[in-house]
Amino acid sequence: MANEGWMLIHTGFRKYVFEKGTPGTYTYRLELLEKDTHSPESKSYLDFLKETGIDVVGECVNWVYLRCKTADCKFDPGNRPLYKLTHLLKIQAFFNTIRLIFMIAIALCITGIFVLEHPKPTPVIDFFKGFCVGISLASSVLMIMLAPYFNRVNRKVKAAIKDLYTCN
Amino acid sequence: MTNPEENIVLTEAVFYTLLALHNPLHGYGIMQETKRMTDGRLVLSAGTLYGAISSMLEKGWIKALPEEEESRRKEYVITETGRQVARAELNRLHELVENGIKVIN
Numbered sequence: 001m002a003n004e005g006w007m008l009i010h011t012g013f014r015k016y017v018f019e020k021g022t023p024g025t026y027t028y029r030l031e032l033l034e035k036d037t038h039s040p041e042s043k044s045y046l047d048f049l050k051e052t053g054i055d056v057v058g059e060c061v062n063w064v065y066l067r068c069k070t071a072d073c074k075f076d077p078g079n080r081p082l083y084k085l086t087h088l089l090k091i092q093a094f095f096n097t098i099r100l101i102f103m104i105a106i107a108l109c110i111t112g113i114f115v116l117e118h119p120k121p122t123p124v125i126d127f128f129k130g131f132c133v134g135i136s137l138a139s140s141v142l143m144i145m146l147a148p149y150f151n152r153v154n155r156k157v158k159a160a161i162k163d164l165y166t167c168n
Numbered sequence: 169m170t171n172p173e174e175n176i177v178l179t180e181a182v183f184y185t186l187l188a189l190h191n192p193l194h195g196y197g198i199m200q201e202t203k204r205m206t207d208g209r210l211v212l213s214a215g216t217l218y219g220a221i222s223s224m225l226e227k228g229w230i231k232a233l234p235e236e237e238e239s240r241r242k243e244y245v246i247t248e249t250g251r252q253v254a255r256a257e258l259n260r261l262h263e264l265v266e267n268g269i270k271v272i273n
Binding site for chain 2: 031045048049051052053054074075082083086
């Protein structure tokens with residue numbers, strides 16, 4: 001869209017605001033930070049980027065939308081092995097966190113189902129049992145659906161590590 | 169603090185950053201100085217430079233100077249440990265070039 005003259009100027013939750021400008025004025029990147037944008041480490045990094053002419057135009061949890069003037073762009077070239085590996089490791093860590101959350105949810109819900117077996121059945125207990133079954137089923141299904149993406153990221157990390165042996 | 173006597177191999181980005189920081193500079197200044205020294209061949213990206221600076225600060229190769237009130241830009245300068253590391257890298261590169269010339273030429 002930047003190449004067509006639509007410049008992203010702001011993002012919110014499921015909202016993107018563009019303004020019309022000269023095509024190719026800005027180059028945009030979406031970056032995954034290791035911590036959320038309000039952490040001291042992320043603030044230090046984003047302040048550094050600002051010093052070098054890279055602006056933050058939007059953020060969502062750990063994701064930031066960055067832009068800089070195309071003529072003087074200081075983004076990491078996406079094809080460099082070290083940049084690729086750094087980026088993939090962040091995505092891998094992000095997926096591992098999601099997987100851990102799902103596994104904890106499944107474990108808690110299964111525990112809940114067993115614990116709730118003991119008291120006399122009441123509508124409330126039945127509701128919570130059904131809730132636990134639903135959450136653990138949903139988490140399991142999501143984990144199975146996301147498994148190919150987890151594996152793809154792991155394969156790309158291995159390939160990027162291999163690339164690093166030959167050039168940086 | 170890292171022992172400079174260890175066999176450390178520096179990346180190009182780190183070596184040129186150490187060279188540039190023989191005088192105090194902020195991040196953008198390091199990028200400009202590196203670009204000038206290499207006649208535009210090496211353009212350090214912000215992400216790479218930030219990673220290099222963070223790593224070198226931890227290792228004690230460079231230090232951050234106190235921020236001036238008017239300027240929000242942080243400046244850095246090389247430390248004595250950093251100078252020793254840069255010198256060791258220069259010696260390693262000399263050896264690399266000499267061996268390359270002997271074999272290839």
